[in-house]
Amino acid sequence: MSFKALLEAAISLALTLAGTAAPLQAVATTSILGDVVQQVAGEDVELSVLFPPDSDPHTFEPTPQDVALLSRADVVFVCGAGLEATLEPILSSVGDVVEASWGVELRVFEDGRVDPHVWLDPNNVAVWADNVAAALAKLDPCHADDYRGRAAAYRRKLEELDAWIRREVEKIPEEGRILVVDHLAFGYFAARYGFRQAAAILPGSSTLAEPSARELAELEGIIRKLSV
Structure with a gap:
């Protein structure tokens, strides 16, 4: 066999092996973040979501199986901004952790804690998509253009969503744009x-607090006064 034929065979084999390489193993902490990762990753990544749909990120405690899942992952995507505080001791020993909220202008509660509920503004979710694409492109250069392309397409959808919300909100008189919430999660929105x-309903900036009888009475008074 000639040198040229050997070279062509080697290139063909390399391309075949590259095409059949095991996909990246990724973990996203929440289902919301997992949806964003899936939009960007497509079928090029095997994605697992850590938190069950009915769990509270503020109080989640990982099982041994969860710890094993994190340790096997090539990359772990977290919302950041303090949302996954209970996971911090474990995440410190995990290889590649990507904070999706990096670059988002974070809000701060009156008690000084950072508001982690950034996904309630679609523009922040667009930042998530860009950060996910950048991380995946670095880990899997062969599909880098695919990740960036999907992130760009998803960003356009988020821009359309943002414009739609603005149009709908304009139908509400300014004096009627009042929210009473279970806990202070809607700051970005x-x-x-x-x-x-x-x-x-819940005092403070997370779901860990419980309202007292006095606080519930005050809440009722506010709702009646504002006619919410």
Whole structure:
């Protein structure tokens, strides 16, 4: 066999092996983040979501199986901004952890803690998509253009969603743009679209607190006063 034929055979084999290489193993902490990762990754990544759909990220405690899943992953995507605080001791020993909220302008609660609920503004989700694409492209250069292309397409959908929300909100009088929520999770949405979080059922900035009888009475008074 000639040298040229050997070279062509070697190139063909290399391309075949590259095409059949095992896909990246990725983990996303929440189902919302997992959906964004899936939009960008397509079929080029095997994705697992860590938190069950009905779990509370503020209080989630991983099982031994969860720890094993994280340790096997090529990359772990976290929302960041303190949402996965209970996972921090474990994540410190995991190889590649990507904070999706890197670059987002974070809001701060009155108690000084960072508001982690960034996904309630579609523009922040677009930042997530870009960060996911950049991380996957670095780990899997063969599909880098695919990741970036999907992220760009998803960003366009988010821009359309943002424009639609703005149009719908314009139908609501400014004095009626008031939110009463279970806990103070809608800060990014409120800031983007001109709403005000007037009160929350749970005091503080997470779901860990429980309202007292006095606080519930005050909440009822606020709701009646504002006619929410």
